Amino acid sequence: MTKGLLTTVLCAFVAASCSTKADCRGDFCGTIVIAIGGEPETLFPPASQTTAADAVADLIFLKLADIGPGMNSVGDEGFLPRLAESWEWEDSVTLVFNLNQLARWHDGAPVRAEDVEFTFAVYTDTLVASPKASVLERISSVTPRNNGQVEFKFRLPYPEQFYDATHYMRILPRHVLDTIPRVSLTSHPITRAPVGSGPYRLVRWRASEAIELVADSNFFLGRPGLARVIFRVTRDTESALAQVLAGEADVLEQLVTGVNVDRISTAPHLRTIEYPSSSYLYLQFNMRNPEDPEAPHPLFRNRMIRRALAMAVDQQELIDAVLGGLGDRTIGPVSKMLSIWNDQIPSLSYDTTRALELLNGLGWTDTDGDGYLDRSGRRLEFELVIPASSRSRRQAAVVIQDQLRRVGVNMVVAELELNTLISRVTSGRFDVFFGSRTQDPSPSTIREAWSSSGIGGANFGGYSSSEFDRLINSAIESQQADSAMTLWHRAVAHINADAPAVWLYSPNTVAAVHRRIEGVTIRPDQWTATLWTWRIPESRMIARDRRGAP
Amino acid sequence: MTRAIVRRLYQSVLVMFVVATATFFLIHLAPGDPFTPSIESANFSQEIVAQQRRNFGLDQPAHIQYVRYLQQIATGNFGISFSQHRPVLDVFYDVIPNTIVLAIAAILIDFVTGMTVGVFQSTRKGSRVDSLLSAISLVLYSTPVFWFGLMLVLLFGVTLRWLPTAGAIDPVVYHSLSLPGQLWDRIRHLILPAATLGLIGAGGTARFQRSALLEVLAEDFVRTARAKGLRERTVVTVHALRNSLLSIITLFGLSLPALLSGAVLVETVFSWPGMGRLITDAVSSRDYPVITGAAIVSALLVVAGNLTADILYRFADPRTRTAQ
Numbered sequence: 001m002t003k004g005l006l007t008t009v010l011c012a013f014v015a016a017s018c019s020t021k022a023d024c025r026g027d028f029c030g031t032i033v034i035a036i037g038g039e040p041e042t043l044f045p046p047a048s049q050t051t052a053a054d055a056v057a058d059l060i061f062l063k064l065a066d067i068g069p070g071m072n073s074v075g076d077e078g079f080l081p082r083l084a085e086s087w088e089w090e091d092s093v094t095l096v097f098n099l100n101q102l103a104r105w106h107d108g109a110p111v112r113a114e115d116v117e118f119t120f121a122v123y124t125d126t127l128v129a130s131p132k133a134s135v136l137e138r139i140s141s142v143t144p145r146n147n148g149q150v151e152f153k154f155r156l157p158y159p160e161q162f163y164d165a166t167h168y169m170r171i172l173p174r175h176v177l178d179t180i181p182r183v184s185l186t187s188h189p190i191t192r193a194p195v196g197s198g199p200y201r202l203v204r205w206r207a208s209e210a211i212e213l214v215a216d217s218n219f220f221l222g223r224p225g226l227a228r229v230i231f232r233v234t235r236d237t238e239s240a241l242a243q244v245l246a247g248e249a250d251v252l253e254q255l256v257t258g259v260n261v262d263r264i265s266t267a268p269h270l271r272t273i274e275y276p277s278s279s280y281l282y283l284q285f286n287m288r289n290p291e292d293p294e295a296p297h298p299l300f301r302n303r304m305i306r307r308a309l310a311m312a313v314d315q316q317e318l319i320d321a322v323l324g325g326l327g328d329r330t331i332g333p334v335s336k337m338l339s340i341w342n343d344q345i346p347s348l349s350y351d352t353t354r355a356l357e358l359l360n361g362l363g364w365t366d367t368d369g370d371g372y373l374d375r376s377g378r379r380l381e382f383e384l385v386i387p388a389s390s391r392s393r394r395q396a397a398v399v400i401q402d403q404l405r406r407v408g409v410n411m412v413v414a415e416l417e418l419n420t421l422i423s424r425v426t427s428g429r430f431d432v433f434f435g436s437r438t439q440d441p442s443p444s445t446i447r448e449a450w451s452s453s454g455i456g457g458a459n460f461g462g463y464s465s466s467e468f469d470r471l472i473n474s475a476i477e478s479q480q481a482d483s484a485m486t487l488w489h490r491a492v493a494h495i496n497a498d499a500p501a502v503w504l505y506s507p508n509t510v511a512a513v514h515r516r517i518e519g520v521t522i523r524p525d526q527w528t529a530t531l532w533t534w535r536i537p538e539s540r541m542i543a544r545d546r547r548g549a550p
Numbered sequence: 551m552t553r554a555i556v557r558r559l560y561q562s563v564l565v566m567f568v569v570a571t572a573t574f575f576l577i578h579l580a581p582g583d584p585f586t587p588s589i590e591s592a593n594f595s596q597e598i599v600a601q602q603r604r605n606f607g608l609d610q611p612a613h614i615q616y617v618r619y620l621q622q623i624a625t626g627n628f629g630i631s632f633s634q635h636r637p638v639l640d641v642f643y644d645v646i647p648n649t650i651v652l653a654i655a656a657i658l659i660d661f662v663t664g665m666t667v668g669v670f671q672s673t674r675k676g677s678r679v680d681s682l683l684s685a686i687s688l689v690l691y692s693t694p695v696f697w698f699g700l701m702l703v704l705l706f707g708v709t710l711r712w713l714p715t716a717g718a719i720d721p722v723v724y725h726s727l728s729l730p731g732q733l734w735d736r737i738r739h740l741i742l743p744a745a746t747l748g749l750i751g752a753g754g755t756a757r758f759q760r761s762a763l764l765e766v767l768a769e770d771f772v773r774t775a776r777a778k779g780l781r782e783r784t785v786v787t788v789h790a791l792r793n794s795l796l797s798i799i800t801l802f803g804l805s806l807p808a809l810l811s812g813a814v815l816v817e818t819v820f821s822w823p824g825m826g827r828l829i830t831d832a833v834s835s836r837d838y839p840v841i842t843g844a845a846i847v848s849a850l851l852v853v854a855g856n857l858t859a860d861i862l863y864r865f866a867d868p869r870t871r872t873a874q
Contacts, residue, residue: 031722033722041635042635044635129601207823208827209718209823235821238700239819246714247711417581419582419834422582456596458589
């Protein structure tokens with residue numbers, strides 16, 4: 001009796017779990033699940049600081065124009081119309097956008113020039129404290145005109161005006177947000193229930209678990225290829241990998257290691273897609289004495305020591321050991337995504353003989369036969385600080401430690417908790433920092449990280465070279481694309497020769513994608529930017545694509 | 551008994567105050583700042599950081615922040631999460647039910663399995679089955695929780711595909727299911743994480759139960775019960791087991807905080823949306839309101855666990871009632 005009742009209840013549960021409320025047909029039905037490495041902290045674009053937030057926001061909100069596949073950030077060539085269907089330059093500091101008259105907010109209201117003006121006001125309002133405010137400083141005003149036009153005025157002419165006007169701001173709905181006090185805008189409930197104008201709208205956000213978006217079938221730039229996109233929050237890579245292998249998720253944006261790529265390759269329902277990374281890794285020398293920031297560093301003030309250490313590191317061995325070959329030797333502070341990437345730029349190559357000669361020439365020799373170089377009774381050694389949370393950097397540090405030991409240099413590795421590391425690096429209390437830098441499509445971010453103007457900010461090592469500053473400023477201000485490229489290459493060659501850091505590698509990003517998904521293209525700086533053009537043909541759909549579809 | 555419970559509740563208020571104060575000052579003393587921008591990005595504006603600190607009152611001296619913080623929590627307001635830009639209570643509301651469900655399921659598996667195995671072993675002391683079960687419980691007890699979880703995921707999720715590998719629900723179908731369907735979906739997602747936590751705990755519980763029951767079975771009153779001609783099952787389950795429960799109840803009181811800390815790893819392995827993951831994220835992002843709020847909530851759960859253990863003591867052992 002009891003057994004029969006239990007069986008009945010179980011069957012009822014199973015039957016109930018199979019029920020569906022919709023059965024979608026056609027080529028626009030697909031549902032994909034994405035295992036995303038972090039949860040967006042907000043879906044209010046001015047406050048977002050994480051790649052996860054930007055990845056989701058890029059499907060809900062639109063910019064005026066998007067950078068093209070060539071990743072050119074100079075001028076307006078290659079940019080793709082989004083909310084603006086066209087634009088014209090009235091003079092060197094006045095840019096006028098013509099909004100697409102078909103553009104609509106998800107609540108049906110038309111997108112107006114006043115929305116663009118409001119967006120600029122919000123992004124630059126000190127009460128909102130948007131992290132993007134500083135990159136909009138060279139725009140003096142945004143003013144609506146009649147007939148769906150909006151005018152941007154710049155403080156001065158420069159090559160990346162168009163990029164600044166379009167890349168950082170996702171346009172916000174004034175009619176929804178205008179009544180909310182600016183100071184409470186970032187924590188208002190509307191920031192977790194956004195109204196956008198992009199190809200997808202938010203259906204539900206289950207905190208710490210999943211974010212579900214549904215296609216706006218009336219999207220003015222064309223119907224999105226997938227009916228539903230579900231971001232499943234999965235912070236652990238192993239867990240994310242298990243989900244795609246088990247068929248519970250369709251996309252994992254970063255496989256991180258070669259071992260994971262091999263595991264995906266064995267799954268018949270998955271394929272891998274490799275695309276250039278927007279980041280590069282490096283060992284940054286501190287030019288200042290960690291004990292006394294006013295004094296130069298006892299070792300790294302010497303350019304020859306820095307060059308010798310750079311020549312003692314075998315980048316290819318690192319790439320093979322840590323990334324399983326999935327990366328490229330870095331040519332200066334440049335990720336492979338940037339348009340200025342060129343592997344012909346002169347750089348210091350791996351040469352332990354020459355490295356040892358340089359060190360011997362400076363008086364560093366192994367006088368006591370312990371295998372390490374010393375001078376005046378002091379061993380040639382320093383401390384490398386790394387984030388303990390980064391497994392790949394911990395692995396790489398061990399390999400580099402061994403490579404330096406071969407030339408008689410003792411590198412002590414200190415694994416630090418992330419906040420402790422940030423505190424030490426930003427206050428200059430380190431010898432060498434194992435850093436990773438993620439870049440925007442604009443190469444001008446190199447200036448904040450490596451030029452004199454970045455000292456006290458993102459230039460943690462305090463490297464300063466007037467020639468490098470001159471070259472990089474000229475490159476940024478140059479109106480001619482060809483001459484700008486030449487100047488960029490000269491600047492990179494100059495910093496390579498100075499060796500304020502050992503440039504290590506730019507990892508290639510490899511994504512795992514279910515084979516039934518077609519038209520997959522990935523933009524290196526924002527991998528979801530073209531997701532709305534992905535599709536699943538009806539013939540390849542699986543149960544997930546129909547169950548629960550709207 | 552009511553008076554004793556009320557007294558414990560008063561004591562718990564003091565515990566809450568101490569936890570809130572200690573957590574507040576410890577987290578403020580720790581290196582790092584909630585609004586320090588990523589050192590991996592070049593857009594490093596000190597002005598924006600200063601403004602963000604002003605917006606959340608972090609530009610004030612620590613003692614002023616502390617007083618304001620105490621005023622807030624006295625009214626049940628834990629503030630706004632720095633990293634999630636929403637009230638901390640809303641953040642907790644989303645994750646605490648998941649943690650409680652996981653903890654209850656794990657405790658059930660832990661104690662039902664552990665006690666059953668422990669009783670079974672103690673009635674067959676020295677047999678091959680006893681040795682085998684002792685070995686299994688020892689292995690389980692010493693297995694790292696994340697490794698055990700990963701193995702279960704690989705076996706039942708990836709290879710056999712019997713059970714889901716992650717999350718508390720299936721976001722694709724959950725909202726289109728009927729109520730029983732949603733319940734079944736939740737149960738399916740709960741099985742692996744609860745089994746991971748529960749079985750590892752059961753290894754320890756079985757060993758505790760075995761030794762406690764063996765100790766009681768050697769006492770005079772058990773011999774008397776047997777001499778009265780009672781059946782062995784009655785002797786064990788009615789007379790001996792009840793007397794061996796005191797140490798198990800102590801273990802139960804201790805297991806709640808242990809489950810909360812163990813859940814951090816299980817929640818990571820199974821992408822379970824609970825308190826453990828929330829706390830680790832909050833600590834790494836220096837989200838002060840969430841950290842302090844979570845410490846208070848965790849302390850509350852521990853106090854609740856101990857209080858439950860106390861009440862159970864009183865039921866299990868009449869001497870503790872008369873001692874009052």
